[in-house]
Amino acid sequence: MALALSHVTKRFGSTIALNDISLTVERGEFICFLGPSGCGKTTLLRIIAGLELAEEGTVMLEGRDLSETPARHRNFGVVFQSYSLFPNMTALRNIGYGLECRRKPRAEIDARAAEMLKLVELSEHGNKLPSQLSGGQxxxxxxxxxxxxxxxxxxxDEPLSALDAxxxxSLRLEIREVQKRLGITTIMVTHDQEEALTMADRIxxxxxxxxxxxxxxxxLYEQPTSRFVAEFIGRMNILPVENNLFAGQQLALPSDKQGATMIGIRPEDVRIHAGAAPSDPGLIPVKLRNTIYLGHxxxxxxxxxxxxxxxxxxxPGxxxxxxxxxxxxxxxxxxxxIKVLQ
Known part of the structure; x- marks a missing residue:
């Protein structure tokens, strides 16, 4: 289901939470909003859900403008960081609650709830209360x-952040598998880059x-366009360069990187030469300050x-x-x- 955001802007007082956001999510795509706290990712998700109103811009679903459509009429499924299960209802009753609100026949509700319970591989737990289930369950x-x-x-909305590592x-792989099986358009908010890298089609x-x-x-990992993205996605050495020199050493930069003032290189791309003479051409002498051994x-x-x-x-370890x-x-x-950064 193609979802299109066009020039979405949101302010809280004098603070601009979202500034002219335009984005298209394709049918069946898994998209992650990734960023640090306060970057606007949750606000954007809430606007899509209809829980917040944008001051400018539109939210379109298959050509339908949802900007004035209340959250309860958008037919979007939402999973929050807190599980928000009714403590006095069994797992089956919790699953079927939305269908009860729509006044579906009891037989249809029970069949659908059992089907969903099987989908998430918890069929044997249908009659348990939330307090009898683990956080992941x-x-x-x-x-x-x-x-x-x-x-x-x-x-x-950060559905896994309250769970242990x-x-x-395991749950992020299960969610991704369910999403692929159903082919449902999915948007997830996270501040965990590993979650985004392993789950999303696009980030x-x-x-x-x-x-x-x-x-x-x-x-994003191999072609970051800015220092912020380079440092936020994985690890990156950020190095100042002047006239193709770094630390007094000439760098063999290709023609499209000549004149760069800031470059980046991933730790795994730094080649170490043990026992090399300081004068060896193309090599930069270094001294070992610290070693962090992680096994592999x-x-x-x-x-x-x-x-x-x-x-x-x-x-390698x-x-x-x-x-x-x-x-x-x-x-x-x-x-x-070497990556040239702005």
Whole structure:
């Protein structure tokens, strides 16, 4: 179901929460609004849901203007961070509540609730109260309830943030699998970049009420268009450059990157040469300041000569000892891995 936002603007007093947001979500697409607290992502979701009104702009669903349509008439399923289950109702009754409000026949409600319970793989828990379910199970019931009314769009407002890490990891895969199976257009708000990278077809990175960049996980990680996106998606070394020089060393920048004043390089793209002579061409001498050993990986914090600059490099855990024990270290930054940032 194609959802189109055009020039959406929202203010709270003198604060601009959303500034001229335009975006199209394709039918069956899974979109994530990703950004730090206060960037406007939840406000944008609430405007789509009809829980907030935009001061300017429109929200269109398959050509229908929803700007003046109340939330209860939009037929959107919403799952919040808090499970919001009725504590005195069983799982089945919670799932069927939206259908009860629509005065559907009891047999239809029971059949649909059982179908949704099976979809989220909790059939054996239908007669339990929320207090008898784990946090992950309660959130799956909330998801089943949102899907029971056959919504045109599914909206997820940080649905996993209240869960522990292992439950979050498994549940995000389950949600994605259900979304793909049903082919339902889905928008999720999150501040967790790993959630967005693993779940979304496309990610909307937001910053201070604007869209900083829109793209797939690969596009955002490999081709960030700004320093904000580069630092928010994964880890990035941000380095000042002047006349193609960094820390007094000439960089072999390609023609399209000549004249850059700020560059970025991912830690895994920094090549470390153990035992290299300081004068080796193309290499920048460094000194090891700190080692963060993570088992399969190690992060090395490196001081660049006497420049006062540091670079973080990522290497396989098994290579850590040879690097730490080396008498001299140097790094190489290959031109194709360098990103020019604004």
């Amino acid at each position: 309660q959130q799956r019931i909330a998801l089943a309830r949102a899907l029971a009314t056959d919504p045109e769009v599914l909206l997820l 292992k439950v979050r990891e 909307v990175v937001m910053d201070t009420g604007t869209i900083a960049q829109l793209g797939t996980a690969r596009e 990986l190690a992060h090395l914090v490196l001081d660049v000569g006497d420049s006062g600059k540091e670079i973080v490099a990522e290497i 098994h290579a850590c000892k040879a690097i730490v024990d080396a008498p001299h270290l140097a790094i190489e930054m290959r031109p194709e891995t």
